[in-house]
Amino acid sequence: MNLAALDTRLLQLLDAVLDETHLARAAARVGMSLPAAASALERCRQLLRDPLLEDGGQQMQLSRTAQALREPLRQALAERHAASASAGASAQPQRVRILMPDYPAQVVAQPLYRELADSAGALTLEFQPWQGDAHAAASLESGHTELVLGAITPNASLRGRDVLQERCVAVMRRDHPAAQGLTLAKWLAHPQLRISCHDTLNRMLDEQLATQGHRARIGMVIPNFLMAPALLHGSDLIALMPMHCVPAASAAHPVALSCLRPPLPLDAPPLRLLHHRRHAEHAEHAEHAAVSQVAQALERIVRQHLDGR
Numbered sequence: 001m002n003l004a005a006l007d008t009r010l011l012q013l014l015d016a017v018l019d020e021t022h023l024a025r026a027a028a029r030v031g032m033s034l035p036a037a038a039s040a041l042e043r044c045r046q047l048l049r050d051p052l053l054e055d056g057g058q059q060m061q062l063s064r065t066a067q068a069l070r071e072p073l074r075q076a077l078a079e080r081h082a083a084s085a086s087a088g089a090s091a092q093p094q095r096v097r098i099l100m101p102d103y104p105a106q107v108v109a110q111p112l113y114r115e116l117a118d119s120a121g122a123l124t125l126e127f128q129p130w131q132g133d134a135h136a137a138a139s140l141e142s143g144h145t146e147l148v149l150g151a152i153t154p155n156a157s158l159r160g161r162d163v164l165q166e167r168c169v170a171v172m173r174r175d176h177p178a179a180q181g182l183t184l185a186k187w188l189a190h191p192q193l194r195i196s197c198h199d200t201l202n203r204m205l206d207e208q209l210a211t212q213g214h215r216a217r218i219g220m221v222i223p224n225f226l227m228a229p230a231l232l233h234g235s236d237l238i239a240l241m242p243m244h245c246v247p248a249a250s251a252a253h254p255v256a257l258s259c260l261r262p263p264l265p266l267d268a269p270p271l272r273l274l275h276h277r278r279h280a281e282h283a284e285h286a287e288h289a290a291v292s293q294v295a296q297a298l299e300r301i302v303r304q305h306l307d308g309r
Contacts, residue, residue: 003069003076006047011077012296013040014052018070019300021053021060028161029299081293094290095124098298099136100149101197103225103247104306111301116294123290130224132199140276146291147298151200151242151269160274163299164306166242168201168266169259173233176258184214184263191219193231193239200269205240208264232257242268244306271306273299 003011009030016026027037045052050065098105105127116123128145130136137152139145154160170187172179178186194202194216209215219237222228225245231237246259279291 003072006044006076008077008080010040010044011073011080013037014044014069015073015077016296017041017052018062018066018073021062023053029296031159031161081289095126096147096290096294097126097128097145098147098149098294099128099130099139099145101130101225101245103245104149104302105130106226106247107305108298108301111305112294112298115297115301123294125294130197132197134199140274143276143278146275146279147295148274149271149298149302150274151198152272152274153269154272154274157277158274159277159279160272162270163273163302164244164271166244166268166271168262168268169241169243169246170262171228171232171239171241171246171257171259172237173235174256174258176236176238178238179258179260182260182263184212187238187263188214188216190217190236190238192216193228193237194218194221195225195228195239195241195245196221196223197225198242198245201240201242201266204266204268205264208266229257240266242271244271271302273302 012030016029020026027034052066053060054063133152136148136150228239229247
């Protein structure tokens with residue numbers, strides 16, 4: 001298994017292929033076009049003398065050689081990152097600043113650190129306080145943030161890809177008067193808990209209600225998602241939230257909340273991982289390579305820990 005013959009870009013694609021068992025998803029994850037990824041995969045197959053992906057009937061599956069490559073490949077990538085960091089070393093550690101709401105940040109921070117602690121060398125991860133979509137986009141543009149996980153739409157300077165499809169849910173305590181057969185009338189009859197950090201979803205809700213001649217009665221406004229469970233458990237408040245941002249049951253609140261389909265046609269924007277184009281254009285520099293490394297790890301962890309909720 002001559003991994004030394006593969007350049008770092010090919011190793012990254014191969015790593016994504018082993019995780020995804022799907023070439024198009026692997027290409028999107030590493031930021032390659034599908035034709036370029038297909039050509040790169042064919043080169044890997046020739047160098048390793050193995051098909052790597054085989055027809056498994058309903059979906060592709062890894063060959064035995066591909067399965068055996070997982071650990072050697074991770075080690076090879078770790079060595080490449082270490083060598084790259086050493087070659088472009090500076091006295092200061094590399095810092096990657098990340099913006100996302102408090103939940104899911106609470107879920108992904110620990111596994112992200114564990115994954116990067118051994119291979120990232122002198123790398124500092126800094127989670128910044130979320131202040132809404134507009135602030136996050138401006139922070140990427142200005143260079144005050146390297147990565148954003150949120151509902152921001154990419155543009156000419158902000159690059160990103162969808163990592164999870166969000167769905168909106170109306171969240172309330174299990175024995176809430178509106179929990180059985182939730183209708184728009186029942187919803188509007190109770191005060192709303194507004195989470196101000198998700199300004200995109202709040203705006204969508206207000207626009208939908210306005211088209212029907214309604215307006216929500218706001219009972220309380222809070223700055224983050226982690227405050228919501230205690231307030232919902234102890235009141236008749238109802239919150240509209242993305243499903244991936246609903247905090248799970250905890251020791252303080254062992255009974256899960258009711259998450260119901262809203263009585264409005266609300267399609268939540270997908271959860272996207274975004275960075276500024278400067279990181280792709282200067283990927284050979286150590287600081288930008290660190291951003292790419294963290295982005296790939298973060299995407300894997302988000303899908304592993306949040307998908308399916």
